[in-house]
Amino acid sequence: MSLIDIDGVCKNYTIEGDRELTVIDHIDLSIREGEFVSIIGPSGCGKSTLLHMIGGFVPSTAGEIRVGGAAVHSPGPDRGIVFQHFALFPWKTVLGNVEYGLAERGIGKLERRDTAQSFIDMVKLSGFENTYPNRLSGGMQQRVAIARMLACEPSILLMDEPFGALDAQTRKILQEELRELWQRFRKTVVFVTHDVREAVFLSQRVVVMSARPGRIKTIVETGLGPDASRAAIDEKADELWDLLRDEVVRTLDEERRGL
Amino acid sequence: MSKALRIPIFYLPIFAILILWELAARLGLLNPSIFPSLTDTLVAFVRLAEKSHLLAHAWLSLFRQSSGFFLAAVFGIVSGILMAESRTVRNILEPLLRATFPLPKSALIPLFILWLGIGDSAKVAAVFLGCLLPIVVSTFNAARGINKQLVWSAWSLGTPKWLIPWKVVLPAALPEIMSGLRIALALSFTLMVSAEFLIGQRGLGYLISTLGEDGDYAGMFAAVLAVTVLGFAADRLFLWLNDHLLAWRE
Numbered sequence: 225m226s227l228i229d230i231d232g233v234c235k236n237y238t239i240e241g242d243r244e245l246t247v248i249d250h251i252d253l254s255i256r257e258g259e260f261v262s263i264i265g266p267s268g269c270g271k272s273t274l275l276h277m278i279g280g281f282v283p284s285t286a287g288e289i290r291v292g293g294a295a296v297h298s299p300g301p302d303r304g305i306v307f308q309h310f311a312l313f314p315w316k317t318v319l320g321n322v323e324y325g326l327a328e329r330g331i332g333k334l335e336r337r338d339t340a341q342s343f344i345d346m347v348k349l350s351g352f353e354n355t356y357p358n359r360l361s362g363g364m365q366q367r368v369a370i371a372r373m374l375a376c377e378p379s380i381l382l383m384d385e386p387f388g389a390l391d392a393q394t395r396k397i398l399q400e401e402l403r404e405l406w407q408r409f410r411k412t413v414v415f416v417t418h419d420v421r422e423a424v425f426l427s428q429r430v431v432v433m434s435a436r437p438g439r440i441k442t443i444v445e446t447g448l449g450p451d452a453s454r455a456a457i458d459e460k461a462d463e464l465w466d467l468l469r470d471e472v473v474r475t476l477d478e479e480r481r482g483l
Numbered sequence: 484m485s486k487a488l489r490i491p492i493f494y495l496p497i498f499a500i501l502i503l504w505e506l507a508a509r510l511g512l513l514n515p516s517i518f519p520s521l522t523d524t525l526v527a528f529v530r531l532a533e534k535s536h537l538l539a540h541a542w543l544s545l546f547r548q549s550s551g552f553f554l555a556a557v558f559g560i561v562s563g564i565l566m567a568e569s570r571t572v573r574n575i576l577e578p579l580l581r582a583t584f585p586l587p588k589s590a591l592i593p594l595f596i597l598w599l600g601i602g603d604s605a606k607v608a609a610v611f612l613g614c615l616l617p618i619v620v621s622t623f624n625a626a627r628g629i630n631k632q633l634v635w636s637a638w639s640l641g642t643p644k645w646l647i648p649w650k651v652v653l654p655a656a657l658p659e660i661m662s663g664l665r666i667a668l669a670l671s672f673t674l675m676v677s678a679e680f681l682i683g684q685r686g687l688g689y690l691i692s693t694l695g696e697d698g699d700y701a702g703m704f705a706a707v708l709a710v711t712v713l714g715f716a717a718d719r720l721f722l723w724l725n726d727h728l729l730a731w732r733e
Contacts, residue, residue: 281635299639311632315654315731325640356731376640 226254227412228278228380233287235273247273249437250287257379258410262423264468265433265441266475271416272384274438278414279305279382291380301329304373308385310365312357318344318368319353325376343371347401363394370402383415387422399425420468421461424448432467435474442467519701524708527701531709535690535702541709544687547603548675551610555671556664559615560653563622563660568648580619588613589677596682606678606686613674614667621663625656658732661725668721672714687713 235248248270255261263271276282278289280299289296291303299305312321322340331339344353347367357365366386373381386402387395403426406413417423423430428447431440444464448456501521507513508520519527531537565572592609599605629652637651638644653660679688687710694702 276635279635279639281638299635301639301641303639305635305639307632307636309630309632311630311636313633313636313651313654315657317731324637328641356733358732372636372640 225257227257227259227292228253228255228414229288229290230254230274230278231288231290233274233277233284233289235270235277235282236285246437248277248284249439251438251440253431253440253443255412255414257412259429260406260413260415260427261429261431262415262417262427263431263433264417264420264423264464265438266435266468266472267418268436268475269433269471270436270438271433275305275382275384275414275416278380279303301325301376302378303380303382304376304378305382305384306366306369306373306386308388310357310362310369310389312365312368312372314357317354317356318349318360321357321368322371322375324372329376340371340375343375344368346374346405347371361394362390363398366390366398370405374405379412381411381413383413385416385418388418395422402426420464421457424457424460424464430464432464433471435471435478441471517700519704523701524704527699528705528708531690531702531705537690537706537709540685540687540690540706541713543603543685544675544679544710545713547606547678547686548610548671550603551607551674552614552668552671554607555611555614555618555667558611559618559663559667560622560660563619564626564648564652564656566619566623567626567652576619580616584616584620588616589674592674592678592681595678601682606675606683609678610671610674613670617666617670618660618663621666622656622660625659625663626652628659629655658729661729665718665721665725668717669714672710672717676710 230251230253233248233251234246237245237247239245247268251274263274265271273282277284278291278296280296280303283297291300313324316324319337319340322343323336326336326339341353344350347370349364349367349371352360352364357368360368366389370386387398390398399422406426413427415423415426424446428445430444430446432442432444433439434441444460444467446460448460505521508515508518508523513520515523528537562572562576566576567573588609591612592605595605595608599608626648633651633655634647637647642650675686676688676691679686680692683689687706690706691703691710694700694706
């Protein structure tokens with residue numbers, strides 16, 4: 225049964241006063257409960273915009289997005305989000321950040337602290353509870369953001385290029401940790417990324433989007449499972465890259481013309 | 484360098500000027516009738532404190548300055564945040580800000596005296612208005628420039644939309660707001676003294692102008708010194724507060 229239904233969704237922006245720019249053109253997509261779906265596409269294809277629309281931060285111009293059968297109009301506690309640049313509250317400590325959503329839900333101080341602590345332990349940040357975000361590395365900050373999201377126990381995790389700002393080594397570790405978390409909790413994940421291999425490594429299905437206006441070019445079942453060999457991942461990633469390459473080239477050509 | 488030494492060394496140029504001042508007066512380089520020496524000024528300071536209620540004048544000035552400043556801080560921060568959050572508020576306030584920004588607020592003091600009388604309210608109003616603009620402008624710019632994704636994060640974590648300006652935008656904008664407040668704090672002393680120059684029977688500004696008119700230049704210097712010390716102390720207090728409120732930036 226599908227948990228997220230994206231039904232004929234379009235997004236136009238008005239730029240320079242009157243010109244209409246179509247960012248997303250008629251997307252249909254269903255995501256099952258417990259599924260890990262990645263969205264890849266060239267920059268500017270609207271993949272982040274689509275994620276923001278599922279989150280309820282940005283309204284669609286046409287079409288409808290439903291989560292659990294109900295149309296999405298605003299953000300809700302059922303959908304957690306993490307961003308590429310972490311978006312932690314810099315004036316709050318690690319503990320304060322992770323407790324934030326629990327406090328907004330009216331959960332009492334002691335229970336809040338216990339819950340937050342268990343999620344801080346889960347993302348391996350024990351000992352950093354009272355540290356402010358700007359004293360942490362990028363990888364640690366993103367762990368805090370993940371803990372902050374998980375503490376509210378959303379059923380859907382929206383991840384907007386979450387590892388895009390991290391160095392290659394940290395990124396690899398966090399990819400492994402995210403996969404472990406997902407195998408443990410089987411939450412529904414919608415994961416936007418530039419990184420084809422990351423998409424193959426993490427997800428069960430990969431949605432490949434076309435250059436702007438963003439449409440679904442194809443959907444590839446990856447689902448290689450936790451024991452997949454490096455060779456199998458590389459092979460699948462190469463296959464996906466072949467699909468994506470034309471779109472990236474087309475985007476670069478258009479950018480050149482635009483200049 | 485040890486911390487105990489750093490502060491005296493930082494202020495070394497000030498001590499140098501004070502010593503030069505005293506030397507110049509002693510050596511007769513300054514006309515003593517219009518340029519009293521440092522020691523004469525300090526003697527006058529003690530005399531004013533004992534006989535002319537210097538402390539009472541200072542308290543009153545400080546009351547006027549701080550009331551105006553705090554009112555401006557509250558109104559300025561609230562309206563700056565509202566301007567950033569609401570197009571309607573922005574459309575109403577932005578033209579007013581642009582039109583009044585270059586206006587020297589001290590030019591309005593005579594009007595305030597006309598409308599509010601010669602008591603405290605005209606002086607508080609002058610300080611308030613002068614401080615308001617830099618606070619509104621810095622708050623507005625800071626609130627407009629914050630990371631949109633902080634707002635989205637709070638929204639998705641369950642903060643109601645109407646609370647986001649106060650729970651997220653305000654703390655995120657605080658570093659820039661604080662620098663606007665510091666400029667306003669310095670302005671508040673200027674306006675307090677200017678307003679007191681013009682009219683009234685009390686306050687440090689009154690003391691400076693009346694002692695000057697009486698030809699008591701050592702006394703006048705002592706009153707100026709009192710304003711300087713107050714302004715300096717207020718600024719140090721502000722910086723201390725700033726460091727505590729923004730400890731998370733370190």
